[in-house]
Amino acid sequence: MLLFLFILLNFQLIQALFVVTAPESAYTIQYGDTVEMICSFPVPKEDDLNKLKVSWKHFLTKDQQARQVTLFNNGREDFLSQEPSYKGRASLLNQELKYGRAILKIEEVKLTDAGIYLCLLQLDGSDYQEITLNVQASYNTIKTFSNESNNNELSLTCESLGFPEAKVYWKQNGVNVSLPVNTSYIRNKDGFYKITSTIKGVDINHQYDCVFWNKDLNEETKASTKLSGFTHESNSENPQMNATGYYIRPMHTVVIIGCIIILLAVFVILFYKQRLLCFKCFKKKGGRSSTL
Known part of the structure; x- marks a missing residue:
């Protein structure tokens, strides 16, 4: 019985030591821009990175089913589980994990990206944070x-x-x-x-x-x-x-006007050539009359 209590207390202590925090609880971003949302956790040992599991999920509303934005497991990012709408746009900055920062980067932000994001981390314990993303689009044009x-x-x-x-x-x-x-x-x-x-x-x-x-x-x-x-x-x-x-x-209308212009140009060219031909004929006749 005492052994069970000792193990239970140690397990709770480990969980208490692994705490995830969010420097910002909400982000506001313009449509088409890039956002980086941050969750912080205790700096892991280098060997622990292969044990670390990081999951970012997106809820449009709390009542709707979550969408998997990105998943880091077994030392690498798992893109197979990623929601299709995020492919090529959302990723985890893996190089920041060794500094105790799980950063989700979303490029070309869409209006549908707005909502609640759940940052869940597991390493000898687990914890999570919720972050709200607001997306705005100015009436510039x-x-x-x-x-x-x-x-x-x-x-x-x-x-x-x-x-x-x-x-x-x-x-x-x-x-x-x-x-x-x-x-x-x-x-x-x-x-x-x-x-x-x-x-x-x-x-x-x-x-x-x-x-x-x-x-x-x-x-x-x-x-x-x-x-x-x-x-x-x-x-x-x-x-x-x-x-x-x-x-x-x-x-x-544009086609008709273009055709009229082309026809006029052809008419002018033909008229000019006809006059030039008549002028040459007149010169030849004039030359023969002088000879006679």
Whole structure:
């Protein structure tokens, strides 16, 4: 009985000595960047690295099943058990293990990488820590374009992708506008919010700012537009735009214009050759008349 108590006390003591800590309990990262999340543990002996087991798991929510991000076992990283969405992006910095640091590195961070990460280590005992990863995407790229209705009313539309959801408001010459505004929010398959906002009854003599306010990021981004010299498409329900938001001609229109230009060029060349031929004939006839 005494022997059993002695063994039990020693086992609990070993477990108490092996403690995993997390210098940061939460990380906030921008979409597309690289993050390194750290768990610290007692510095192991060199021979103990082959006994060390490190597992990083990801929970989108606490109720969902965990996804294996990376696993270190028997002295090497086991990529066979890795969740496919992390392949080529997530890895354990093995060289840091000898310093008592289990660092998970995730590159090209996606919105779906956000959630709770469990760092579990085993070596003569076991312990774990939970770390939260927040992923944000700024509304940096804002497309703007205009349209003209049947009654010649001008409208401006701005559109952007980001996360989390942002509020949109409009300014006219730096002052908040009271014109009718319609704003829609759509969550796409990648987790981004596609926000589209349209303001009606705009005046070509004023400058308009489409402003995105992201409260969680404490960030404001905007796109400014002045309609003077801006090209409008009248009565177009589905305008075509390039990446900057300006209208482009349909492909069949471009082809027709190109064909007309080519035909004109051919006509000019043939006309020039015909005149040159007639001029040579005239010179020959003139030379014969002089001889006679």
